[in-house]
Amino acid sequence: MSGEARDACGVVGIYAPGEDVARLTYHALYALQHRGQESAGIAVSDGGTVVVYKDLGLVAQVFDETVLSSLRGHLAIGHVRYSTTGASSWANAQPSYKSGPAGQIALAHNGNLVNTVELKRSLAEAGGDPTPERARVASSSDTELVAAHIARERMNKLRGSNGHDPVSAKEAILEVLPKLSGAFSFTMMDEDKVFGARDPFGVRPLCIGRLPDGGWVLASETCALDLLGARFIRDVEPGELVMIDEQGVTSERFAPTTSAACVFEHVYFARPDSTLMGQNVYATRYRMGQRLAEEAPAQAELVMPLPDSGVPSAQGYAQASGIPYGEGFVKNRYVGRTFIQPTQSMRQQGIRMKLNPLREVIAGKRLVVIEDTIVRGNTTRQIVSMLREAGAREVHVRISSPPIKWPCFYGIDMPDQDDLIGAQLSVDEIRAHIQADSLAYLSLEGMLGATEIPQDAFCTACFSSRYPIPIPPIELRNKHVLEEPQTQRSSTRR
Template sequence: MIDYEADKLKEECGVFGVYSRDFNVSELTYYGLISLQHRGQESTGIAVTDGAWMEVSRGMGLVREVFRHQVPQMENQYIAIGHVRYSTTGSSLIVNTQPLMVNYSGGKIALAHNGNLTNAAELRRELEDNGTIFQTTIDSEVVVNLIARSRKVTVEEKIIDSLKKIRGAYCLTIMTEDKLIGVRDPQGFRPLCLGRLEDGGYVLSSESCGLDVVGAEFVRDIAPGEMVVIDENGVEFHKFAAPKPSMCVFEFIYFARPDSVIDGQSVHEARFEMGRILAQEAGCKGDIVISVPDSGNTAAEGYAYESGLPYMSGLVKNRYIGRTFIQPSQKQRDTAVKLKLNAIRSVVEGKSIIMVDDSIVRGTTSGKIVKMLRNAGAKEVHMVVSSPPIGYPCFYGIDTSARKELIAATKTVDEICEYIDADSLHFLSMEGLKKCMPMLNAEHMCYACFNGGYPIEQKSQSPAEVDKYIFETRRKKQG
């Protein structure tokens, strides 16, 4: 069976951290991770410290599944970091779950990473040649080993020394026995923000929605090329690299929760504006506007507002089915889509439908949804997409296919329309997309998945290439 989410771009992960003397930091981290669950549903973990000891608890599955009995408990714990993961680099194994924790000459350190290093295989090869033994297949372990091997004195200096060697996307939460540290790469590909608790403690979160759930007041976003250090003396900010802002535009199109605010821009307002401009550009004639839930909801509201057409719930999403997998028969594959989504016949029957979705990756599921609506009696199905066509893979922490598997890389818009059997198909233009985030500089965004303009000039290594290197290295060692 093929589930609807299988034809979506996948974010790699989300990170969270708490420093507090009065609150239960592992419990707050648990709630924070639940609020970031949309960023990764494969595995999760929480690491805590009381200043002398450090413990980590990790597992495969959703946050509520992994910690269904108890979150990590340690008397006098006052720092915790957490992680939710969807794997791009590294296989889906328990050993690859985060946070990672290591002992080194400077003490103990735990790390959680959101993003993807584009020179991970190169650095891993160099470290292995110098005697480093790796326990996982994820690029995040490269960062931990670079920190541990640095000859600098303080942990802050060790981290900055290590960051000079890595390229790509990385938002990090790092915990020592007495510090909580956050890092955002110079391009600022992924979001990271800081909040303050009532007791004077602090919270780091991939998105501001994580601050809201634990009652933390938003302080500010961590800037690209910036490191924040939180300890008993308060908060210090360190600029470790010149900022070259290239925020991933898909955070606003799909990844982030609509109630989050990233770098001053409301995600909800950006998506609503995408729908409005899409309505201006597409100009489709129809009876009602529906969305492909849930990621298409806000853009569909904007489309309906601008077009004057009623916005109705034409598709229902089953939120309790969990992940489904490929099965051999066509009947089983068709059933899988119905398990995830189902059309409301009384809404769509006899109507010309304008269906709003955030993106088309491979096109397989879009075609099945169009067919579902026709079978429910829809007279016409016009599909409108609140992003431009995705024609290039991402190397910065998003799970995209090889370019040949991206439907927009091999087909024109008319050919995609024919493939999914829609009556018409319209994508939001690049010019229109850039108008949707007025609080941000449109030129400081990454649009590489649309136009191939990668912000990092060096040759990127895809997650698949890193996995291939690790596999081939192990095979050679085994003879």
């Protein structure tokens, strides 16, 4: 990936009496760091009080030994964030937290809601707490809004019983979830239970694992379970709320399942050692490379990846084409992602800091360079130029997904439509822009076929404009989408 689309977020939930849950959550967040590098947070409870600690920075920067040892309890949730809505600020770091006479709730969100205007309005009309103005000022994140809705629902139920009945967070959550539109994988907790929920389309992943000593883990990706030594049990189903307490895991449906999982998780976002929808991500990317070699062959002496995410596809391309595979770049692993640089010239310097071509490997050769996607095109152009400077005879760029033509509204931070090069230029014009000798993309059918998962289980909107969850006109305008996108028909099953 040319560092031009940003990850969404990663979430964790742990219920493990007798264990150091803050430390387990910290380790799980460490495994999910690739999903968000802007802020990190953990909420823990000892059964009576929920305590939240969060800050801007990487997991290892936010938490130290002193902080972790102060977070005591037997249940926890955690979050790593890259902002998809809301400014980059402490107030938008998660978990979000609300407390009141009805109890406490903490919430961590991966995804993006598309009906926040409606949710703010209904909170205002109901005289919710916080007021819309305070909600807007306190935090611009949709997660804060959901936490406020759950807190209000819980308060209403307490008032309805004249303050006599204990108020279950579960009932309030089940009231609120059907009102949300968009992508969400939540981990949530009250004082003594952990919850996990996935939107009815299952856009973002969320899985359940079992710790060796009997505790339970919820995590965005299975790589977090592996790090904890937890056994994968199953994915949380789209439209399902799971609750974990001393009784174990119980499940409720709040909507029928209509699978439209983000295919981009398989192409780029998820870690290659994770398993999504029963398929290992590395193996899927390898197959994408094999299909790319069949669809778009090239005459060359070396197949090389753009590290790291292009590696499995480049290996698959090399295997299927019979062209030797080699590492043409050395990557400095200690440099932050290129998109952190605010200006184009700083971004270009950032790329040189991060990647250095291996002249001895590439000089005089015709190269096939495998990348997983092109977003704006500037990074790819820079890479082609670096390879030519290092002596490459020809540079043939192959992309292991189709051109991105539409923005994402479901939790991946992509540029507006007018900054997506795939929306503005033809493939040959893009080739000319990046100054490659040839350029080819994997077809939509090829990408979906490589997942070995039924095609109608996926959201492909950024490639196809078929948005499975309708996008309100104001959201479309905000991302400079001028044409009417298609709406995907999805198979619904209970």
